[in-house]
Amino acid sequence: MMKIIFAIIVFAAIAGGIYVLTGGPGVRNGSPASSAVPATGVFPQDVSDLPEAKPTPEITLGDGETYDVGIFPVKKKIGDTWVRMLSYNGSVPGPVFRVKEGAEATIRLKNDGDLETTLHSHGLRLENLFDGVPGVTQEPIKVGDTFEYRLKFSDPGMYWYHPHVRTDYGLEAGLYGTYIVDPTDAGYWPKANRELSLTLDDIALGKDGRPLSFDRGETDHTLMGRFGDTMFVNGETDYRFAAAPGEVVRLYLVNTANVRPFDFTIPGAKMKLVGADLGRYARETFVESVMLSPGERRVVDVLFGMPGEFPIEHRTPEKRYALGSVSVSGSPIAVSYAEEFAALRENRAVAEEMNPLFGEYLSKAPDKKLDLTLAMGGMMGAPSGMHRMSGGGMMEDAMMGMGDDGETIEWEDEMAAMNTGSTTKTLTWKLRDAATGKENMRIDDWKFKVGDKVKIRIFNDSSSMHPMQHPIHFHGQRFVVLSTNGVRNADPVWQDTTLLPKGETVDILLELTNPGEWMAHCHIVEHAEAGMMMTFSVEK
Numbered sequence: 001m002m003k004i005i006f007a008i009i010v011f012a013a014i015a016g017g018i019y020v021l022t023g024g025p026g027v028r029n030g031s032p033a034s035s036a037v038p039a040t041g042v043f044p045q046d047v048s049d050l051p052e053a054k055p056t057p058e059i060t061l062g063d064g065e066t067y068d069v070g071i072f073p074v075k076k077k078i079g080d081t082w083v084r085m086l087s088y089n090g091s092v093p094g095p096v097f098r099v100k101e102g103a104e105a106t107i108r109l110k111n112d113g114d115l116e117t118t119l120h121s122h123g124l125r126l127e128n129l130f131d132g133v134p135g136v137t138q139e140p141i142k143v144g145d146t147f148e149y150r151l152k153f154s155d156p157g158m159y160w161y162h163p164h165v166r167t168d169y170g171l172e173a174g175l176y177g178t179y180i181v182d183p184t185d186a187g188y189w190p191k192a193n194r195e196l197s198l199t200l201d202d203i204a205l206g207k208d209g210r211p212l213s214f215d216r217g218e219t220d221h222t223l224m225g226r227f228g229d230t231m232f233v234n235g236e237t238d239y240r241f242a243a244a245p246g247e248v249v250r251l252y253l254v255n256t257a258n259v260r261p262f263d264f265t266i267p268g269a270k271m272k273l274v275g276a277d278l279g280r281y282a283r284e285t286f287v288e289s290v291m292l293s294p295g296e297r298r299v300v301d302v303l304f305g306m307p308g309e310f311p312i313e314h315r316t317p318e319k320r321y322a323l324g325s326v327s328v329s330g331s332p333i334a335v336s337y338a339e340e341f342a343a344l345r346e347n348r349a350v351a352e353e354m355n356p357l358f359g360e361y362l363s364k365a366p367d368k369k370l371d372l373t374l375a376m377g378g379m380m381g382a383p384s385g386m387h388r389m390s391g392g393g394m395m396e397d398a399m400m401g402m403g404d405d406g407e408t409i410e411w412e413d414e415m416a417a418m419n420t421g422s423t424t425k426t427l428t429w430k431l432r433d434a435a436t437g438k439e440n441m442r443i444d445d446w447k448f449k450v451g452d453k454v455k456i457r458i459f460n461d462s463s464s465m466h467p468m469q470h471p472i473h474f475h476g477q478r479f480v481v482l483s484t485n486g487v488r489n490a491d492p493v494w495q496d497t498t499l500l501p502k503g504e505t506v507d508i509l510l511e512l513t514n515p516g517e518w519m520a521h522c523h524i525v526e527h528a529e530a531g532m533m534m535t536f537s538v539e540k
């Protein structure tokens with residue numbers, strides 16, 4: 001009952017837009033769309049005269065090379081419907097760029113899309129000027145204009161690119177692609193027969209099979225993010241690949257969804273987790289599934305031992321989603337790495353790098369504390385009728401009870417009406433510095449120097465009005481998770497994004513190696529649009 005009452009109150013607050021909570025004048029928000037002259041209407045959906053989307057190519061980018069990429073609309077068939085999407089060079093996802101560790105290359109981006117854009121290369125420790133954050137590292141690229149991004153690929157692993165302007169629309173429209181950075185050390189990864197890049201996404205289609213519309217002027221679905229109803233792996237609703245018996249296939253996985261977390265599994269095949277955002281784990285592990293929240297990457301090796309059809313699935317505690325399948329047939333692979341696959345390697349170099357960090361920082365007091373919370377229509381100071389409805393203390397009960405099923409992750413949009421109607425005007429998601437009380441883009445005293453290591457305690461407040469998980473992403477640097485709820489991280493790896501389930505506290509050690517002014521934000525892109533972003537600066 002309280003849940004229902006609370007739901008009504010929240011709905012009134014969101015849909016009614018009782019309070020306007022924006023960044024205020026003079027606050028750069030990393031997203032000029034919301035501060036520019038208000039745009040009206042919705043982004044276009046008409047497919048007439050559009051070229052058909054091409055398959056995603058794999059492009060080898062040599063050191064020093066310049067490559068031209070254009071953003072332009074295409075039509076793509078999803079189910080029985082032609083859908084208008086935005087592409088990088090005509091494909092969704094955009095090209096898979098293969099580069100060598102240590103290489104530098106330039107992407108010359110021409111914007112023939114629907115709105116201003118930038119190219120953010122997620123996870124790359126590149127020069128600050130080319131990080132693609134509007135209002136912070138560059139002015140956005142107007143429609144018709146071009147910008148050259150000089151990219152640096154310092155670390156082996158998988159990275160990805162997308163716009164940092166109205167990212168909610170950009171990602172849903174198909175603007176994302178990946179970089180695979182091949183290590184210079186041939187033994188860096190275990191042996192595999194083949195490597196594939198997989199973007200895990202979902203797309204929200206209406207009853208007519210066409211994508212739900214996006215308002216040009218403001219982001220909606222800001223409460224929970226825009227969940228899709230149709231799974232979309234590598235731009236396919238039924239992604240398939242073939243393998244030979246005995247083949248080991250390395251999958252580079254990235255979650256490119258607006259909000260949906262994926263628990264990726266291939267039942268019947270054997271899966272080994274070898275790497276994450278910026279390289280390999282200290283210890284390899286066999287896993288049943290790998291969990292990725294938006295922005296995160298995982299590198300898994302999969303052994304297909306026997307012939308057969310193997311489903312690719314996303315599993316939640318309640319549901320299974322088919323993502324596609326792998327067809328294993330024909331004669332056994334000529335060179336099988338099954339034996340190497342069976343061994344779990346310890347990567348001593350990683351352990352030797354990580355151990356001193358844990359020794360020095362695990363029990364040290366945090367340098368910075370960041371709380372994740374929400375202001376929804378200023379409920380606390382809301383019209384008195386709401387307080388009467390809540391009747392002293394009951395409001396708190398209702399809030400605590402909201403989604404209080406022991407689940408610390410929201411796998412689905414179970415509050416669709418409220419979520420749809422929530423916008424950047426009616427609620428603000430917050431990163432709050434616990435020491436100063438400053439929030440989001442008003443945080444102005446996170447100033448560090450190259451060489452610093454900063455311990456940050458991030459707390460996801462479960463007593464906020466709508467607690468949910470937040471994947472927190474730091475630009476331009478790398479960090480290691482030291483502990484979760486006080487428990488030491490047993491298998492460290494360098495990351496740029498980490499998930500904070502509801503109520504959890506995560507201590508990270510951020511290594512500042514790259515000068516400039518950088519963003520940190522939630523990678524549920526509607527949350528970021530609704531305020532959940534800040535900057536920190538690193539001096540040479």
Ligand SMILES: [Cu+2]
Binds near residue numbers: 523
């Ligand atoms: Cu968030």
